[in-house]
Amino acid sequence: MTVCDTWLLSSFAFKWTVLIETIVQVFVFSLIAFGWYLCTFHIGGNLYIVSTNLLISSVAGLYLYLCLGRRSHNVALYPLPEKILLTEPYQCATKTGDLVVCNKGDCNGKWKPPRTHHCSTCGVCRLDFDHHCPWLGNCVTLSKLKAFICLLCLLPVTFLVAIFPICRILITHALLALKTSHQNTWANEVWWDWWGSWVVCAVGMLLGYILMKVDCQGDLTPQYGHLVEEPHLRVLATAGITLLLSIFSVVRAVLPNERIYDLGLFQNWQIFLKKPLLSALLQGPC
Ligand SMILES: [Zn+2]
Ligand SMILES: [Zn+2]
Numbered sequence: 001m002t003v004c005d006t007w008l009l010s011s012f013a014f015k016w017t018v019l020i021e022t023i024v025q026v027f028v029f030s031l032i033a034f035g036w037y038l039c040t041f042h043i044g045g046n047l048y049i050v051s052t053n054l055l056i057s058s059v060a061g062l063y064l065y066l067c068l069g070r071r072s073h074n075v076a077l078y079p080l081p082e083k084i085l086l087t088e089p090y091q092c093a094t095k096t097g098d099l100v101v102c103n104k105g106d107c108n109g110k111w112k113p114p115r116t117h118h119c120s121t122c123g124v125c126r127l128d129f130d131h132h133c134p135w136l137g138n139c140v141t142l143s144k145l146k147a148f149i150c151l152l153c154l155l156p157v158t159f160l161v162a163i164f165p166i167c168r169i170l171i172t173h174a175l176l177a178l179k180t181s182h183q184n185t186w187a188n189e190v191w192w193d194w195w196g197s198w199v200v201c202a203v204g205m206l207l208g209y210i211l212m213k214v215d216c217q218g219d220l221t222p223q224y225g226h227l228v229e230e231p232h233l234r235v236l237a238t239a240g241i242t243l244l245l246s247i248f249s250v251v252r253a254v255l256p257n258e259r260i261y262d263l264g265l266f267q268n269w270q271i272f273l274k275k276p277l278l279s280a281l282l283q284g285p286c
Contacts, residue, residue, distance in 0.1 A: 014120075142272070
C-alpha cells in the first residue's frame with residue numbers, strides 16, 4: 001500500500017468518524033430535548049418542573065460545552081518554554097535538542113509540548129489529553145475533565161428525578177406490551193417461538209406496542225393520546241435509552257481507565273481540583 005493510499009484511507013475513515021459522531025451528538029441533543037418536553041408539558045408539579053428544568057439545562061449545557069472546540073488546537077495558546085525547562089518523563093525534545101512538533105492531521109508542524117497527544121479522530125493535538133469520547137465527538141482533556149465528571153454524575157441524578165413520578169406507569173405499560181405481544185399469534189410466530197426471545201425481550205415489547213397501536217385504531221387511539229398516561233413507545237424508548245446512558249455514565253465515572261499522562265492518584269487529584277469547571281470558556285478552546 002502506497003503512502004497516498006494510506007492517506008486516502010485515513011481521510012475516508014476520518015470523514016466517516018466525524019459523520020457518525022455528529023449523528024450521535026444530534027441524537028443525544030434530541031433525547032435531551034424530548035426529555036425536557038416530557039417533563040415540562042406532560043408531567044405535572046411546579047417543584048418537579050423547576051427541578052427537572054434546572055437539571056436538564058445543566059446536562060444540556062455541560063454536554064454542549066464538552067462537544068465544542070473539536071477542531072481547535074489548544075497548543076497554540078501556550079507560549080514556547082525554555083528548552084532547558086523541558087524534562088522527562090514526557091517526550092518534549094528530539095535527540096538533536098529541537099522541540100517536538102506534530103505533522104499529523106491539521107497540525108502542520110505545530111509545537112507539541114509535554115503532555116500533548118495527537119488525537120487522530122479530531123485531527124489536532126491536545127494538551128493534557130485524557131481520551132477521545134465518541135459520545136461527545138470530542139477529546140476530553142484535563143481542562144474539560146471536571147465538566148466531564150460532572151456530566152457523568154449529573155446524568156443519572158437527572159434521570160432518577162425525571163423518571164420518579166412516571167416510573168410505575170411506564171413499568172405497567174411495558175408489562176402490558178409484553179402481555180399483548182405474548183398473547184398474539186403473529187408476535188409468537190415472528191418472535192416468541194424463538195428459544196432466545198426472552199433474552200432480548202425488548203423486541204417482543206416493541207411488537208406489543210405496535211399491536212396495541214393497531215388494536216386501538218378508531219377506538220382509544222393511544223398514539224395521539226396523553227404521552228405519559230397512554231402507552232407510547234417513544235416515551236419508553238427515551239426512558240430506556242436514558243437509563244442505559246445513566247448506567248454507562250456511572251460505570252465510566254467509577255471504573256478507572258488507563259491514562260497516558262498518569263502522575264499517580266495524589267498528584268492527579270491535585271491538578272484536577274485546581275482546574276476550573278469551565279476552563280475552556282475562560283481561557284479559550286482546549
Ligand atoms: Zn498533532
Ligand atoms: Zn479527539
